[in-house]
Amino acid sequence: MKKSFCLIFIFMLSACTLKTTPYETMHLLEIRYTYNLSCNIKLSEIKVADYLNTEKMVYRDAKGLHYFALNKWACPFPYVIKQTLINSFPSLYQNQGKNLSIYILSFEPYFTNEKQGKIRLKAIVKLENSVKTFYIEHHFNAQNFEELMVHMNKTLDQFLKNLYFWIQANC
Amino acid sequence: MLEGRVNYILVGLFILLMIVVSVLTLYIFTKFGKKAEYKKYLIITPESISGLREGAKVYYKGVQVGKVEKISIDPEDQNTVKIIVLIDKKLKVIDGMVATLRIQGITGLSYINIEKKPGFKLGYDEKEKLTIIPMKPSQLQKITSSLPEIIENANKILLRIQEVLSPQNTKKINQLIFKADKLLAELNQAVIETQKFITEGKKLVKVTQNKIKTLDVEKINITIEKYQKVAKTLEKLISQLKILTQNADSNTLPKLNSLLEKLKETSQELKDLSHKLNAEPYSLINIKEIKPHPLEEKR
Incomplete structure (x- = not known):
């Protein structure tokens, strides 16, 4: 009889330990540096490729393009980028001066295996009449998603740094 | 107590306790909770x-904040x-929040998305004693509702074109009394615009079909098919219109003028629709989510 009760208890308790439904985690891009521009710049337009124009996070592998199932952006990607740019170049918030438009063509990790690969960022930037295409590749080896996000942030940091020097040269 | 002897009072109490706990758990997780x-x-x-069902989820900024409890037709207004x-009580529903209907994945099922849009205000239903969240038509709803209108207009145009091209009118055209230069210029412009409309329409239909097929939204597919037929017929008639512009007479010209005005209107409507699809293309793109x-x- 006691054994039966024990079994019932164990069975009931096991219900609490069963695997729970996985939950989604939301992310923003975190930048490490802020830059002071020597001229007034107005962020007139931010466009992203259609497949990035969503809250879902994209990745590529040998099979093609996918969205991560359990991780997403905190808001649609164009807004994430806009917020990051303003964080990085606070003077953009003044909204006056030369027109700066940015078109993000790609920004996603490309997995060569489960943990490794490279993050690719391609963007066309226009400042008044000057146009430049930025292409950044950042190799990563991540053990979990948090580490992957660190590499995503580093890639963006590199882009922002390059963008800063280019803007300064064309001011 | 001797080993192996059952204490029935204890067993009975335990079972009663378990029943009470089960009932309480059910109550807490259903009604009370x-x-x-x-x-x-x-x-x-x-x-x-x-596509919206009772039990469908309600999202705010991608986070599930509630669900649909009941859907009904207003008995006082059947439309x-x-x-x-x-x-969720934790979410403060305030002025400036608006609900839209969105399609979920490839299932064709819908869910409600709450978002912030300045200008919208909450209402109050005295009868239901509930706060009303305003709803704005989603891009998908706009498309479904605007396509039939475009088809209807295109059909009207077809009828008018057939009228203009009746045997009686064709004879008159052949007799050719005079040419109105100004009108001809307008006609030529309209023909160019109509050709753009056809090209744009074809592209739009192709893109929309590719994407909509994955959704299996029957209503849109039927509409697109109908529209495609109309677009093809229109293309044939454009070449006939070109001949008309060169051989128009005083009786036919006013009719042609009104016909081309209609064509212009439809062209504009199609442009608007194309713009809507461009503005929010991802609402129709459904990349199948994988594991x-x-x-x-890994954590």
């Missing part, structure tokens, strides 16, 4: 809410649909 954590709101819309939703990436499962 719901009332404590959720607040009822009302959404009213004259648009179709096909209006009333949706009662339960929303989580191995990195996502």
